Amino acid sequence: MDRRRFFTAAAATTAAASLPLLAAEPAFADSTDAQDKRLTRLMLDALGRELDDPATAAVVEPHIQDVGFNWHPPVVAVADIDYIVAYSFGNRAPAGGGDPAKVLYEPGPVNEALADTIAAVRKQKTVPVFAQWEIARFLSSKYNMTQVISIEPVIAKDGTITYLSTDGVAAQVVAQRGTGGTAGVIGFRDHVKRCVQTTRDRGMTAFAPAGIDMPGTYDPESGQPWTRRRDLYLLHDMYAQMAVLRAKEIAKAYPNG
Structure with a gap:
């Protein structure tokens, strides 16, 4: 299967698998908090299935969401x-x-x-x-x-x-x-x-x-x-955020090297 067909099929599978999740969602008001919760659920579901490892997906997903989907500072x-x-x-x-x-x-x-x-x-x-x-x-x-x-x-x-x-x-x-x-x-x-x-x-x-x-x-x-260009810079910034995150997480996991 060529790459285009692969990703089309993968997207369709993800969308179909997400329908029960969306149907089961409570009737949130269309608030930012509700949207973020919905995104988290969808990302956890997709990543857990892709990795075949829900536990690792639960650890990795917050980092991906923060780096890729949060662009506002405190x-x-x-x-x-x-x-x-x-x-x-x-x-x-x-x-x-x-x-x-x-x-x-x-x-x-x-x-x-x-x-x-x-x-x-x-x-x-x-x-x-x-x-x-x-x-x-x-x-x-x-x-x-x-x-x-x-x-x-x-x-x-x-x-x-x-x-x-x-x-x-x-x-x-x-x-x-x-x-x-x-x-x-x-x-x-x-x-x-x-x-x-x-x-x-x-x-x-x-x-x-x-x-x-x-x-x-x-x-x-x-x-x-x-x-x-914005598209190029966002990739650059996400790369830089991930590099810092990587160093922090390795040091946290293995403080003595």
Whole structure:
């Protein structure tokens, strides 16, 4: 059987097998909670049958649902944050050309939008900002904002530039400020959940600020190919979430190696 026919048949089998489950569901109001419960039941059923192992499916399913179906971070009121941690998203190739290994990329329009988001938060509460350099450049040039600490890339003696990962930025914030207080995390819409998780993994108490819309328009000219299109970025982010989850679960299962 070719792959197309295989997946068509599998989908039909799954749908048919799910009908008794759906028929047995109580008459929930069409709420998010009800939809999530229904999704959980369907995923457990499908995965349990596919693995022929309901017990393992029950362990794995919550991780798949969280990584693949939950894109909203926990939030806290702006009034309750003590500082901002802002993570960049994408960039643009160096405007003047040159070796990109030794010439800084341009911040790009998405990071300008992230700077605008920080400015909106600061209108509600003036708190220190720890911003990845691509965002910090706009906070300085566009807003002349005070109390901004720029998290810079690492530049070697030979001029080679090492850009920081999301975790690398969080580590720098801890090194410069410590972990006290509550961080309000600013990040691109599809990145911000992982930004909050990464900030917490570095020991900080972290939330996205409630009521603040994060930028969500992709830049097709970004110097990072995975940040040019939403479908590609979601795969990238799920891969990154799974990598962190994998390391945590292995360490939990075998703390002594």
